[in-house]
Amino acid sequence: MNDINGKTILIVDDEPDIREVLTISLEDMGYRTVEAENAATAFDLFQKEHPQIVVTDIKMPGGDGIGLLRKIKHENTETEVIMITGHGDMNLAIRSLKYEATDFITKPINVDALEIALRRARDKIAMRRQLQDYTRSLEQIVREKTELQDHLASLGLMIGSVSHGMKGLLTGLDGGLYLVSSGLKKKDFKRVEEGCQAAQETVQRIRKMVMDILYYAKERKLKRAPVRIADFAEDLVRVIQPRIDGCGIRLACHFEGITGTMHVDADYLQAALVNILENAVDACLKDHRMPTHQVDFSITDPGDDIVFCIADDGIGMDRDICNRIFSLFFSTKGRRGTGLGLFIANRVIGQHGGKITVASKPGEGSLFRVRIPKHQVEIHPESAMPTVENNQNAVKESGPSSSA
Numbered sequence: 001m002n003d004i005n006g007k008t009i010l011i012v013d014d015e016p017d018i019r020e021v022l023t024i025s026l027e028d029m030g031y032r033t034v035e036a037e038n039a040a041t042a043f044d045l046f047q048k049e050h051p052q053i054v055v056t057d058i059k060m061p062g063g064d065g066i067g068l069l070r071k072i073k074h075e076n077t078e079t080e081v082i083m084i085t086g087h088g089d090m091n092l093a094i095r096s097l098k099y100e101a102t103d104f105i106t107k108p109i110n111v112d113a114l115e116i117a118l119r120r121a122r123d124k125i126a127m128r129r130q131l132q133d134y135t136r137s138l139e140q141i142v143r144e145k146t147e148l149q150d151h152l153a154s155l156g157l158m159i160g161s162v163s164h165g166m167k168g169l170l171t172g173l174d175g176g177l178y179l180v181s182s183g184l185k186k187k188d189f190k191r192v193e194e195g196c197q198a199a200q201e202t203v204q205r206i207r208k209m210v211m212d213i214l215y216y217a218k219e220r221k222l223k224r225a226p227v228r229i230a231d232f233a234e235d236l237v238r239v240i241q242p243r244i245d246g247c248g249i250r251l252a253c254h255f256e257g258i259t260g261t262m263h264v265d266a267d268y269l270q271a272a273l274v275n276i277l278e279n280a281v282d283a284c285l286k287d288h289r290m291p292t293h294q295v296d297f298s299i300t301d302p303g304d305d306i307v308f309c310i311a312d313d314g315i316g317m318d319r320d321i322c323n324r325i326f327s328l329f330f331s332t333k334g335r336r337g338t339g340l341g342l343f344i345a346n347r348v349i350g351q352h353g354g355k356i357t358v359a360s361k362p363g364e365g366s367l368f369r370v371r372i373p374k375h376q377v378e379i380h381p382e383s384a385m386p387t388v389e390n391n392q393n394a395v396k397e398s399g400p401s402s403s404a
């Protein structure tokens, strides 16, 4: 039994009369008592009852009170032990204080002295509890402050990164509008068309950035609905195709035989996959070793899951970059990237109970494999962690060269 309320006192004395007197006095004061006539029985009882206060004789046949005090303190330093001493036991009493006895009272027992010693013991118990409570709330405050600091730091980082990105995009928009107005003045409609296209692309990028920020600022619940997988794939291609056209990149789609539905938040899943496809396009554009590139986009349906594979033959990534791509604000694209894309894609895929696997190698291209359960599943946070394979064979196996 645990003495939760601090109301149990263990009385230890070899003399039955003293135990009786103590029992009566302590029960009068409102305590519950348990008794032992020697140190060995007392220690057994202590382990069973866990009293917060022990009142023990200092001298007993077969094991003295100081030995018992030391054993109790070794077992639980927070137990308050009051020693009962006889005449001429002053040295023993002082020794007991050295072993952290709370107090000592002398025989014959004076009830007032006993009460004072008990009050001191109770005060120590209360003070210790208060200290523990303070320490706990202090730890809580420190934890909250650290979380707040982290949040503020990432908010500051985001504002910096976004303003920087916005500045670049506004320059792009200015450039597009300049082409439109100068084209109109000169009646050069090819120039107007170019300007419109540049402005449209920039607006598209601004929209994506704003959507990313909104998603980052407030994680919302998924709005799942049944979606035909084939329709979902077609929509995705429709969104990404304009980014690819005219860039010397071929998008090879492999959706043959894909039927059935999945239960997902189509908007968010689409945004996540569009970002992975856009990254693949960017990686191809950065790679000047070959005049043309290919992005392979395949969907397979191995049972309960649906697997999207996006493979490019672009610049690829080294191990260091691979390990950082899912971190918030990590980007190697300067003002053209915010580094929110894969962070959010990973979060959306995790919310669906899915998983991203990445394999990449510098100069070999990259392969992103996204596995999504077709129906709602229970989510285990560890299994949602992205996996980085950084393995050349993995890129080659399913990459453009084999599946194109």
Ligand SMILES: Nc1ncnc2c1ncn2[C@@H]1O[C@H](COP(=O)(O)OP(=O)(O)OP(=O)(O)O)[C@@H](O)[C@H]1O
Pocket (backbone or CB within 6 Å): 275, 279, 280, 283, 312, 314, 315, 316, 317, 321, 325, 330, 331, 332, 333, 336, 337, 338, 339, 340, 341, 342, 343, 365, 366
């Ligand atoms: N297919 C890929 N090939 C090479 N590098 C890639 C590929 N996909 C992602 N990366 C790297 O991962 C980084 C992070 O990608 P992420 O999509 O999170 O941000 P971003 O594309 O830079 O910016 P944005 O927030 O606009 O998407 C990229 O900057 C790039 O360095």
Ligand SMILES: [Mg+2]
Pocket (backbone or CB within 6 Å): 275, 276, 278, 279, 337, 341, 342
């Ligand atoms: Mg991106």
